[in-house]
Amino acid sequence: MRSIVYTKPGDSSVLDLVEREVPQPGPGEVRVRVVVSGVNPTDWKARAGGTYGDGLPFPEITPNQDGAGVVDAVGEGVDILHEGDRVWLYMAAASRPTGTAQEYTVVPASRAVALPEGTSFDVGASLGVPAMTAHRALTTHEDGPSRLAPGALVGRTVLVAGGAGAVGHAAIQLARWAGATVISTISSDEKAALATAAGAHHTVNYRDEDAAARIREIAPDGVDIVVEVSIPQNAQLVADVLANHGVVSIYANNGGDEATLPIRPNMSVNARYQFLLLYTIGDRALSAAAEDVTAALRDGVLPVGEDAGLPLTRFALEDTAAAHDAVEGDVVGKVLIDVAGE
Numbered sequence: 001m002r003s004i005v006y007t008k009p010g011d012s013s014v015l016d017l018v019e020r021e022v023p024q025p026g027p028g029e030v031r032v033r034v035v036v037s038g039v040n041p042t043d044w045k046a047r048a049g050g051t052y053g054d055g056l057p058f059p060e061i062t063p064n065q066d067g068a069g070v071v072d073a074v075g076e077g078v079d080i081l082h083e084g085d086r087v088w089l090y091m092a093a094a095s096r097p098t099g100t101a102q103e104y105t106v107v108p109a110s111r112a113v114a115l116p117e118g119t120s121f122d123v124g125a126s127l128g129v130p131a132m133t134a135h136r137a138l139t140t141h142e143d144g145p146s147r148l149a150p151g152a153l154v155g156r157t158v159l160v161a162g163g164a165g166a167v168g169h170a171a172i173q174l175a176r177w178a179g180a181t182v183i184s185t186i187s188s189d190e191k192a193a194l195a196t197a198a199g200a201h202h203t204v205n206y207r208d209e210d211a212a213a214r215i216r217e218i219a220p221d222g223v224d225i226v227v228e229v230s231i232p233q234n235a236q237l238v239a240d241v242l243a244n245h246g247v248v249s250i251y252a253n254n255g256g257d258e259a260t261l262p263i264r265p266n267m268s269v270n271a272r273y274q275f276l277l278l279y280t281i282g283d284r285a286l287s288a289a290a291e292d293v294t295a296a297l298r299d300g301v302l303p304v305g306e307d308a309g310l311p312l313t314r315f316a317l318e319d320t321a322a323a324h325d326a327v328e329g330d331v332v333g334k335v336l337i338d339v340a341g342e
Helices: 041-048 121-125 128-137 166-177 189-198 211-218 231-241 263-268 283-298 317-328
Strands: 002-005 016-019 029-039 066-074 086-089 104-108 112-114 157-161 181-186 202-205 223-228 242-250 272-275 312-316 334-338
Touching: 002 317, 016 317, 029 086, 029 121, 029 317, 041 317, 066 121, 066 128, 086 121, 112 283, 128 166, 128 223, 128 283, 157 166, 157 231, 166 181, 166 189, 166 223, 166 283, 181 189, 181 211, 189 202, 202 211, 211 231, 223 231, 231 242, 231 263, 312 317, 317 334
Parallel strands: 157 181, 157 223, 181 202, 223 242, 242 272, 312 334
Antiparallel strands: 002 016, 029 066, 029 104, 029 334, 066 086, 086 112
């Protein structure tokens, strides 16, 4: 099979296309014929050394956490999936040497989730890191909910920073599905159109208007949940618009590794700041996210493509380096790699 690998950290030039033996699933594992691989910032950051540092945990690593394809072999003890099942994958390369940038990959059965009928492989490959991160961000309020479903967020206002990004897109869609009023901050008319297509009720251009004043016009009592991509840049705005007992779910360090928080405004509303990383949230939260995201798929939520607010940029498997570069360069939307035909 064709596989993309790297044996040392570095820029995208360390990625090579090689031929490898098709792997065999062990107990509790499944082998998936990968149709589409999804690329996330975590993939290029891990490859560049942001996760592993100067050394690698394995002699050779195949990148990319997310993907979608067809189960073509099951290991001993697996009864939740069967050969021929269409699945979406998450955390395929977490603490493992082989991700989805290859024609076949082996994962624990828990990391392969059945795709509902009618859900495309493009959608499946776009879930994983973005959708599960968004799910966690929307379920950290001290008064709940801990699970998402229609009606779970009725009466709540959610502010999504960067609604044109993959996590922001998923957060908008999941929050809207759960019944929240959704506001998204954006930086251009083009990104406003994408956030609106994803389902945001309101968009606020933080470059052209007083974002805090505009958000307070929309939500006089403040916002209950903030899905935050850049707390170093947005700390004051967040403090100005939080509702009493509001939570700020921080899933990225865009804008820098350190932030200064205004104490009095946050103290006055009993604010909660929840940092989150998908790889360490635990099996319980991962299972809840996988189940709820799949339920949303059954309801037709989380579509992709420009009309749905998430433009797709596609690459061939041999162009995985260019795909990583596109994500590192902050291309708008979702980057997918076409690995094999359906």
